[in-house]
Amino acid sequence: MNFLFISPMFPKNYWNFCDRMKNHGVNVLAIGDMPEEHISEELKNSVTEYCYVNNMENYDHVYRCVAYLASKYGKIDWIESNNEYWLELDARLRTDFNINTGMKEDVTKIFKTKSGMKAYYEKAGVKTARYHLVDTLENGKKFVEEVGFPVIVKPDNGVGAAATYKISNYEELEQFYQIDHITQYIMEEFVNGLIISYDGLANKDHEVIFETSHVFPNSIMDVVNNNTGMHYYSLRQIPEQLQKLGRSVVKEFPLNARFFHCEFFQLLEDRPGLGNKGDFVGLEVNMRPPGGYTPDMMDWANDIDIYNIYADMVVYNHSDYYTNRPYHCVYCGRRDGKEYYYNNDALMAMYGSHILMNERMPDILSGAMGNYTYTARFETLEEVHDFVDKVLKEV
Numbered sequence: 001m002n003f004l005f006i007s008p009m010f011p012k013n014y015w016n017f018c019d020r021m022k023n024h025g026v027n028v029l030a031i032g033d034m035p036e037e038h039i040s041e042e043l044k045n046s047v048t049e050y051c052y053v054n055n056m057e058n059y060d061h062v063y064r065c066v067a068y069l070a071s072k073y074g075k076i077d078w079i080e081s082n083n084e085y086w087l088e089l090d091a092r093l094r095t096d097f098n099i100n101t102g103m104k105e106d107v108t109k110i111f112k113t114k115s116g117m118k119a120y121y122e123k124a125g126v127k128t129a130r131y132h133l134v135d136t137l138e139n140g141k142k143f144v145e146e147v148g149f150p151v152i153v154k155p156d157n158g159v160g161a162a163a164t165y166k167i168s169n170y171e172e173l174e175q176f177y178q179i180d181h182i183t184q185y186i187m188e189e190f191v192n193g194l195i196i197s198y199d200g201l202a203n204k205d206h207e208v209i210f211e212t213s214h215v216f217p218n219s220i221m222d223v224v225n226n227n228t229g230m231h232y233y234s235l236r237q238i239p240e241q242l243q244k245l246g247r248s249v250v251k252e253f254p255l256n257a258r259f260f261h262c263e264f265f266q267l268l269e270d271r272p273g274l275g276n277k278g279d280f281v282g283l284e285v286n287m288r289p290p291g292g293y294t295p296d297m298m299d300w301a302n303d304i305d306i307y308n309i310y311a312d313m314v315v316y317n318h319s320d321y322y323t324n325r326p327y328h329c330v331y332c333g334r335r336d337g338k339e340y341y342y343n344n345d346a347l348m349a350m351y352g353s354h355i356l357m358n359e360r361m362p363d364i365l366s367g368a369m370g371n372y373t374y375t376a377r378f379e380t381l382e383e384v385h386d387f388v389d390k391v392l393k394e395v
Contacts (some may be wrong), residue, residue, distance in 0.1 A: 001312065002073050005047070005057065005067065006081035006090060009039050011051045011365075014298055017082065018046035020311040029069050029076075031062060048073070053373060059092065062319075066093055075383015077101060078314065084288050088112065103287070107254050113156045114186050114284055117253075124252040126264075126282040127274050128244050134185040137177040144173065147189035152221075156186040164221045166190070177224075191274065191281060193265025195219055198238070198246030199290050201310060203317045204257040206250055209311055210319070212298055213238045214290065220368050228339070229392045230370055233330035233384050234301045241265075253285055257313065263287040290327050292331070292369050293357065300356050300377050301329035327377040330384045332391040333361065341393040351376055352385060 003021055006146045008030045019042065020363045030047045032039070032054045044050065049072075051065045070076050078101045079093050091108035093099070104112075110116040114131075121128045128235060130144040134153065144151060151177060152166035167173050200211035213235045223230040238246075242264060247256070249262050263283040270276050289295050298306045302323035312319035334340060357375040374391050378384050 001026050001077045001079040001213060001315070002075065003028050003080070004076050006068065006079065006086050006093075007032045007083060008047070009034045009043055010083070011293065011362075013038060014042070014082065015043040015046055016295075018305040019311060020305070020307040021309075021314060022046050024311045026311070026315065027073060029073065031065050031069075032056070036177070045285060046157060053249075056086075059089070062089065062093070063096065065257065066097060070097065079257070080235070080286050082159055084291075087287065101257055103254055106362050111254065111285070113184075113288060114154070115156050117282075117285055119162045120253050120285075121249070121282045121308055124248040124282075125244070126249060126280075128282045129188040129191050129265075129274070131186055131188045134181070134187050136173065140173060140177065140187060141170070142168075143187060150190040151187050152168065152190055153185050153187045154221075156184045166221070166225075175263040191265045191271065192269050193267045193281065193285075195238070195283065196235075196242060196264050196280070197290065197310065198262040198264065199294070200246075200250075200305070201259050201313060202250050202255050202257070203313050205317070206256045207318075208247055209322075210252055210304075210314055211238060211243070211300065212325075213242060214294070223370075224367050227335060229334050230368070231388045231392065233254070233328050233331040233381075233388075234297060236301075236328055237323040239280075240264075243279055245282075249282070249285060253287075255285070255287060258287055259289040259310075261290045265324070273280070292361070292365060293375065294331075296357070297329040297331060297375060300375070301325065301327045303327075316345075327379060328381060328384050329356075329375065329377045330387060331369075332374045332388055333366075334372045334374075334392065339395040340391075341395050342390055347374065349390060350390065354378060354383075354387070366374065 003026050005018055008018050009032050022028050028047045030050045033053055036050055036052055053061050053065055079090055079099055081202050091103050091105045093105040118128055123281055130147055138204050148167040150166050195216040197214045200207045203209055214232050217233045265281040265283055267275055267277050267279050274281050295306050304321055304323050309319040311315050354376045361369045361373050376387055
């Protein structure tokens with residue numbers, strides 16, 4: 001089997017996917033925009049051949065590289081990046097090289113848009129916020145009259161919370177329409193809810209191989225727009241209703257033979273047309289692992305090897321592993337320019353072996369994830385909250 005991994009050097013932990021597949025007897029090839037002399041030794045030892053492309057945005061250059069690898073090693077069986085940014089590139093390459101182990105262009109174009117997900121949420125039995133594709137101010141006002149302020153506006157095709165706004169009155173609404181937006185925006189009713197994700201890995205038959213859940217107490221939109229610290233943590237037990245809805249989403253969406261990151265609102269108050277307090281409402285579906293180093297958090301929380309489970313899925317379409325979810329794993333991201341009450345030495349002295357990683361986050365991810373990060377695991381939520389309070393406490 002020839003597996004072509006797109007951009008395996010970012011995030012830095014993605015070399016693990018290549019390593020585990022190599023251990024499964026897969027011939028792993030790779031393409032990236034980092035010169036070979038700069039990639040890690042772990043990655044070099046995990047791939048048969050790495051092709052450097054100085055500009056991954058130049059499709060012709062990437063195409064030629066794939067054609068070269070196919071001519072040298074035979075037909076490419078898989079192409080995958082496990083990265084939101086390269087989803088469309090992955091799909092275009094699969095289409096052009098007739099690779100059927102993942103989404104092709106026609107499917108990806110639907111699910112790269114937030115509006116395109118709505119019909120599939122309905123098929124899955126999941127309610128979503130009412131929306132309007134932004135066009136004229138007059139139609140925007142009509143939508144606001146229907147759902148009320150505030151409303152959320154964001155690119156219909158976008159990654160993360162970049163260029164996302166909360167509009168609370170008509171003055172802000174008019175200011176938004178005075179901006180010359182270069183992409184299609186979607187406007188949604190505001191949902192007062194806690195963001196909880198349903199994350200995991202599905203096989204080619206849409207069967208869930210691994211599942212977990214993460215809580216995001218401060219939304220990525222607020223983190224990015226307000227430049228605040230952020231944190232999120234995994235649950236040891238997935239809420240029953242969330243698990244039921246999440247599995248339905250995996251069945252109806254093209255979430256086969258890949259990771260998934262499904263975001264839901266858990267309502268903090270009754271919302272007519274959506275549900276009662278505590279119910280779950282669909283936010284969006286991402287067809288890749290959760291961001292940053294969350295795959296490692298899955299490992300630490302569950303005492304598993306998610307990279308090995310992924311390789312099992314690729315080779316066998318299933319995986320035999322066991323977890324009783326022994327820990328909550330929690331991530332905290334601090335901001336440069338803020339003064340924190342506890343320094344690194346104090347935190348290490350207090351939490352010792354509970355802290356599994358503490359390091360700077362790459363600048364390209366810091367907007368949403370923070371600049372300096374701490375990841376730890378604990379058996380109880382009380383310990384998680386205590387850790388978050390201390391890491392993010394400012395002077």
